[in-house]
Amino acid sequence: MLLPATFPLIILAAGIGARMGAKQAKQYIEINGKTILEHTLDVFLSHSRISQIVVVLHPKDDIFHKLPIAQHELITTIIGGDERVDSVLSGLKHLNQMSNKTNENQYVLVHDAARPCIDHTSISQLIEVCENDVGGILAIPVADTIKQAKAENSLIDKTINREKLWQAQTPQMFKLQDLYSAIISAQKKGLNITDEASAMEHSGASVRLVLGTSKNIKVTHPSDLSLATYYLADKEKTI
Ligand SMILES: Nc1ccn([C@@H]2O[C@H](COP(=O)(O)OP(=O)(O)OP(=O)(O)O)[C@@H](O)[C@H]2O)c(=O)n1
Numbered sequence: 001m002l003l004p005a006t007f008p009l010i011i012l013a014a015g016i017g018a019r020m021g022a023k024q025a026k027q028y029i030e031i032n033g034k035t036i037l038e039h040t041l042d043v044f045l046s047h048s049r050i051s052q053i054v055v056v057l058h059p060k061d062d063i064f065h066k067l068p069i070a071q072h073e074l075i076t077t078i079i080g081g082d083e084r085v086d087s088v089l090s091g092l093k094h095l096n097q098m099s100n101k102t103n104e105n106q107y108v109l110v111h112d113a114a115r116p117c118i119d120h121t122s123i124s125q126l127i128e129v130c131e132n133d134v135g136g137i138l139a140i141p142v143a144d145t146i147k148q149a150k151a152e153n154s155l156i157d158k159t160i161n162r163e164k165l166w167q168a169q170t171p172q173m174f175k176l177q178d179l180y181s182a183i184i185s186a187q188k189k190g191l192n193i194t195d196e197a198s199a200m201e202h203s204g205a206s207v208r209l210v211l212g213t214s215k216n217i218k219v220t221h222p223s224d225l226s227l228a229t230y231y232l233a234d235k236e237k238t239i
């Protein structure tokens, strides 16, 4: 019987967490005795379909290599860039260099270190939908009424029909070569690429939306920490 395929993962941990405003980058804030980055890595290291993890770090990071998890055999580290998309490119280039022969069908998953509440079921569902497809992302339908502001920003221009609106999450999964080409081409056109899917969309690809959960928050502002703490404690109870 054929074993299910396994895939490399890029974990983006090169941000500075400006909106969090903590002393250290937000991925190193401790929740329930572990850093946010360790929580995130633990979920993927214990998932049977992840073959290796490239952790993308800030050039001035002097914390990661002091953590015991840095010694894990599936983990390698590299240095990221100024913007999130530059860090993704660093990860993709590294994986390309590591593989002996270029495999056009090699998929890769990309995930924000700042999303520690990701769960095994969501990862499995994303992989099952995407592994023989163009690729896709975890996302959830927008739950609130959405307003568009006028130029002045504090007056409502109109209410947007939210029927087709989804909030993008990570992980996102695409073929490595397709994603690399899509990002390079989007950058040449000067497009603002805030996630992997947007680069793929600009390349004309039909990207799949895979239903995630609202627990997979991106820890961005100080107020997100209590919610992440609650979700992570809840997750540990169920393991
Ligand atoms: N140059 C960058 C910028 C961001 N990230 C990573 O991308 C994820 C999502 O980005 P965001 O939440 O914006 O993180 P920060 O850039 O750290 O936060 P801020 O924008 O508030 O500074 C995070 O895990 C972050 O570490 C990265 O690897 N490289």
Ligand SMILES: C[C@](O)(CO)[C@H](O)COP(=O)(O)O
Pocket: 084, 112, 167, 168, 169, 170, 194, 195, 196, 218
């Ligand atoms: C990729 C992402 O997590 C999707 O929601 C998000 O776009 C990245 O965060 P940023 O704050 O826009 O850098």
